[in-house]
Amino acid sequence: MEKINLKIDNHEVSVPKGTMILEAAASIGINIPTLCHLNLRGTCVQNRPASCRLCVVEVQGRRNLAPACETKCMPDMIVSTNSMRVIKARKTIAELILSDHPNDCLTCPKCGECELQALITRLNITEMPFKGGELSQRKKELTPSIVRNMDKCIYCRRCETMCNDVQTVGALGAVRRGFNTTIAPSFDKMLKDTNCTSCGQCVAVCPTGALTEHDNTDQLMDDLRNPDKIVIAQPAPAVRAALGEEFGMPAGTLVTGKLATALRELGFDYVFDTDFAADLTIMEEGYEILDRLKRHLAGDESVRLPIMTSCCPGWVNFFEHEFPDLLDYPSTARSPQAMFGAIAKSYWAEKMGIPREKLVVVSIMPCLAKKYEVTREDLKHCGLPDVDYSISTRELARILKRANIGFAGLPDSDFDKPLGESTGAGVIFGTTGGVLEAALRTVYEAYTGKTLPKIEFTEVRGLEGIREATIDLNGFPLKVCVAHTLGNARKIMNKLRSGELDYHVVEVMACPGGCIGGGGQPYHHGHVEVLQARQKALYSEDEHKPIRKSHENPDIQKLYEEYLGAPLSERSEELLHTHYIDKSIKMTW
Amino acid sequence: MSDFKLSPEVVKQVEAICEKHGNKPGELINILHECQNNYGYLPEPMQRVIAAKLGIPATQVYGVVTFYSFFTMTPKGRHPISVCLGTACYVRGSEKILEEIKRVIGIDVGETTPDGKFSLDCLRCVGACGLAPVMMIGKKVYGRMEPQNVRKILEEIQDD
Incomplete structure (x- = not known):
């Protein structure tokens, strides 16, 4: 690639043609301040309006200061990022931004x-120095x-x-x-x-x-200190790969054991794990995949394919709003958060003799849509929600700090049983591609009757927006696809609508990277490396789990034996499946 | 936002305007001009029809409509009043004329009286600076305005 040589703050630098001054400066350790700029490299997340002007630099021979974020490097350019003119201009720009800011x-x-x-x-x-108008x-x-x-x-x-x-x-x-x-x-x-x-x-x-x-942290504090309530926790997979960042640990530090200890220290009566429910989701969704596949292969033309995952409430909302004509494609399986609530308030509560109204189920999620999901009418039982409320990873960090819990120094502990037992398949739910891979591990073995020769399906991993693969199921080519961000989901759905989609199973996650990049996670501040590190951490946790396939989870097997019967049984359908509603905006003429 | 409901005929006409412009998002401003020209204003359902037709979010259409002061979401009165606030009219006291109109008909700039008779807007120069301060009602120009004449002029306006 053609290289361009220029000078930034008296340092020679050589960059590929097309590089912006901002990136060229960063490559030699000069960190120009930015505010509006956002670029998660390698993903579609880019905001480059050059509107805040805080990154202005002086380019020799140019009359005006130039925004470093959107000014391309030119041969022999001489750039100053810290001349007096730049420093003064940058300060004034910041002061103007503050002029109508509440400053509270x-x-x-x-x-x-x-x-x-x-x-x-x-x-x-x-x-x-400046005071702007009232707004x-x-x-x-x-x-x-x-x-x-x-x-x-x-x-x-x-x-x-x-x-x-x-x-x-x-x-x-x-x-x-x-x-x-x-x-x-x-x-x-x-x-x-x-x-x-x-x-x-x-x-x-x-x-x-x-x-x-x-913010639901005050509500949680109240419930934890209420002696009349039994409060139980279910943290999602992606939380354990990110919570440490809030306590100064590097991105990608796995804090699963500390997380369990911290929740106990906070006063939760039982500390379970959403990963358990992720395994349960795989059982229900996996068998739904098998059911649709078998019917499809038997020539049943009413079968809707591809089947699409349904664990992500942002995605569920999206197709309910935008694709009401395609509501019978997604799996009817509820999300792990919802399945956990349903099982905790039925199977487990009955087993423990705890009345439903005394039980408070709190989820800790990397997600803000989960807060909405718990309010859905289809996830309530007799008017009471299965999950009472959801707090984000960030909120958990805040509440731990408020409760004087020195997170970094906590010893590791295990989740409580039975709703805390999980497999590696449950863990990888937290990243794009994870739900599909977990499902494939179970579907492959249930369909072929053989043990998987290699547990990992690396072909569906990564951070690419849309990834596709063909999996050999005893000679049957199973075509699968993974999409993350709703823009990529829309591409898939538009193709489905026009009849051009040729997959059997599609996984969709609304957030970039899946749950690891969720709206409730510690802020990534534009560093894609943070998402990559969290993703790596989840795959590493999976690799070190003694059991890595959902159907081999002993407590899941027991749940089916004792209570549910089998996947897609009548009781499973009632507790673990749902239906979707047309939420499209109706025109009023 | 508005009780106005589009009739199916208007929907068809709006869709035809979009189609005439190739349903291109880049033609949004021209489409809005044409719609406002035909119907007097751009109510919410009309913007939704346009958004759906061009395949863009309604937010984008609404963003453009609220950005340009020419576009309006309020139906104009049967007798739209425009007061010139151009330099010549302004220095000769058109702001006082505006205040008096507001007082007499009880609405603010950009609004329409509840009976739909008058709407009030400002503009910049109608090219009659010699007559400053100037206001227009419909297509008729009123020059050398004085606040004390406002009530009389407005009272004389009759619906046909």
Whole structure:
């Protein structure tokens, strides 16, 4: 590739043609400040509006300062990132951004994680010389998943990019102009009245406190200290690969054992694991795959293929809103979170003699859509939810800090039995490709009657947006596909609608990377390496598990023997399956 | 947002306008111009029809409609009033004319009276600076306006 030589801050640097000054500077350790810029390299997540102008640099011979993020390197360019002119301009730009910011940092939910706050500290801004106008058209809103406080918006457009370009949902966009600009749903409706999927990717990338999660930590504290309640925990797979980051550990540190100890220290009466329910999901979904395949091969033309995974509530919301004509393609299996709640409040509660109303099931999820999912009517029993509420990985970190629990120094412990026993197949649910791989391990053995020669299906792993593979099932070529982000899901669904899709099984996750990149995870701040490290951690946990196939989980086998009978039995259908509803916006003419 | 419901005929006409422009998202502004020209304003359901036809989120259409002051989501009155706030009219006191109109008919800029008779807007220069300050009602220009004349002029406006 053609190389370009230039000088940045008196250092010679050689970069491939087309490289931006920002990246060229980073390659020699010069870290130019940015705010709106976001680039998860290797994924489709890119926000490059060059709108904040904080990355301005001086290019010799150029009249105006140039934004480093979107200015290409040219041969023999001489760039200064820290001349007096640049330093002054950058400071003024930051001061102008602050001019209409509420500056209530001390009580802001984003305090300590706010990229604007970090920048103001870095630029040594100690006064606010400008005072902007009062803003009246910006809204505050609380949905079950997301809190919008648009007073804190700095118009970086990251949320708009995620919602429109990456997720293709289009629930958020810029409206009006000038001082009255705000990022809002169409017709200034509330998010809850739109096609928002609650995926939380807008929250995952918001640099300030304009978009945050609905906080359930006070509710959890109350319940944990209530002697009349039995509170049980179910942490999702992806939590164990990310929670450590909140306590200064490097990305990808597995904290499974500490997580179990910490939840016990907090006061949970029983510490179980969503991984158990992930294994259960594989049993139900796996047998649904087998059932549809066998009927298809027997010539039953009413069978809908491909079957699509249904564990991701952002994705479920998406197809309910956008593809109501295709609702009979996704598996009817509930998500692991929901299956856990249903089993805990039936099988386990009956076994333990705990009345349903005394039991509080709390999930710890990498996800904000899970907060919405627990409110779904189809996941309630006699009006009471199966899972009472869900907190995010970030909320768990906050509550641990509040409860004076020194997470990093905790010893490891195991999850309680029986709902804490899990296999490697359950663990990898937390990454894109994981649910499909876990299902394949079970489907292969159930279909062929043979033991898998190699447990890993590496062909479905990775971070590529859409991946496909053909798996040999005793001579039958099973065509599978993995998609993550809703934009990629839309591509698949459009093909399905037009009859061009040729797969048997499709896995979809709404967030980039799957749950490891969920809207409730510790902020990645634009570093794709964080997602890669979390993904690697989950595969490593799988590799070290003594049991790696869901159908070999002894407590799952026992659950079927004692209670459910068999996958897709009448009781399984009642407790572990669901139905989908048409949520498309109906035009009123 | 609006009680207005589009009739199936209007939906067909709006869809035809989109089709005429090749259903291209890049033609959005031209489509909006044509729709507003035909129907006077751009109600929510109309924007939804356009969004669906062009395959873009309704947020994007709404973003454009709210960005350009020319576009409106409020139906215009039968007698749209426009007050010129161009330089010449402004220095000769058109703001006072505007305030008086607001007082007399009880609406703000961008609004329409509940009976649908008047709507109020501002514009920049109608090319009659010699007559400043100027206002327009419908296509008729009123020059050398003074606040005390406003009530009389408005009272004389009758529906046909």
